[in-house]
Amino acid sequence: MGVQAVKQIHLGDISVDVALKSIKNIHLSVYPPNGRVRVAAPLRMDLETIRVFALSKLGWIKQQQKKLRAQARQAQMEYLERESHYVWGKRYLLKVIEQDAQPCVAIKGARLLLQVRPGSEETKRQSLLSDWYRRQLREEAQVLIEKWAPRIGVELPWLTVRQMKTKWGSCTPATRHILINLELAKKPQECLEYIVVHELVHLLEPSHSNRFIALMTQFMPKWRFYREELNRLPVRHEDWSY
Ligand SMILES: [Zn+2]
Numbered sequence: 001m002g003v004q005a006v007k008q009i010h011l012g013d014i015s016v017d018v019a020l021k022s023i024k025n026i027h028l029s030v031y032p033p034n035g036r037v038r039v040a041a042p043l044r045m046d047l048e049t050i051r052v053f054a055l056s057k058l059g060w061i062k063q064q065q066k067k068l069r070a071q072a073r074q075a076q077m078e079y080l081e082r083e084s085h086y087v088w089g090k091r092y093l094l095k096v097i098e099q100d101a102q103p104c105v106a107i108k109g110a111r112l113l114l115q116v117r118p119g120s121e122e123t124k125r126q127s128l129l130s131d132w133y134r135r136q137l138r139e140e141a142q143v144l145i146e147k148w149a150p151r152i153g154v155e156l157p158w159l160t161v162r163q164m165k166t167k168w169g170s171c172t173p174a175t176r177h178i179l180i181n182l183e184l185a186k187k188p189q190e191c192l193e194y195i196v197v198h199e200l201v202h203l204l205e206p207s208h209s210n211r212f213i214a215l216m217t218q219f220m221p222k223w224r225f226y227r228e229e230l231n232r233l234p235v236r237h238e239d240w241s242y
Pocket of ligand 1: 202
């Protein structure tokens with residue numbers, strides 16, 4: 001799928017990159033960290049039609065940009081006492097314990113305990129915590145995969161957990177490989193379940209076709225509700241398209 005040309009349109013002070021490609025539908029995306037806006041449109045679509053489409057999404061674009069900026073601020077974590085961290089959609093206050101012992105992470109009541117060696121650096125604290133999130137997510141995602149794969153009627157896929165900026169998950173049906181965004185460990189568990197089901201259904205139907213939608217509705221009648229919930233949060237699983 002070759003990109004033919006990149007043009008730009010302007011919606012007030014927001015500039016939008018337009019890439020014309022051999023695709024069927026128009027897609028609009030807002031990218032982190034700065035909220036850059038990009039439209040991918042079919043080769044023959046004229047700029048005025050693209051402009052009207054982008055204008056109709058202006059409210060949504062501004063809302064996404066606002067969230068991305070908030071997220072960028074959120075990313076300035078210092079791993080210090082009483083900082084807020086989210087685990088499965090719940091907020092915990094960080095408690096840093098400096099102790100000359102094996103570093104570890106644990107939840108105790110409303111606190112997320114981070115035990116580190118005295119004088120440990122911010123990057124060390126960050127990697128300890130992200131390893132811990134990764135273990136939580138892997139374990140939970142594996143349980144959900146084992147629950148859902150037989151129901152959906154697919155073989156168990158390979159699972160990789162990765163920090164991603166623009167996607168909650170993805171699936172490569174040819175290799176039966178599912179990729180899950182590490183950030184999901186911070187969201188309510190039902191969001192992870194929705195992503196797991198979504199990616200498993202891709203093993204039956206690779207595209208977001210009507211068949212895909214019908215299968216999603218069959219297996220998880222409330223899937224649109226969970227997608228809404230995720231779309232309210234900064235990283236998005238799917239772009240606008242029609
Ligand atoms: Zn998908």
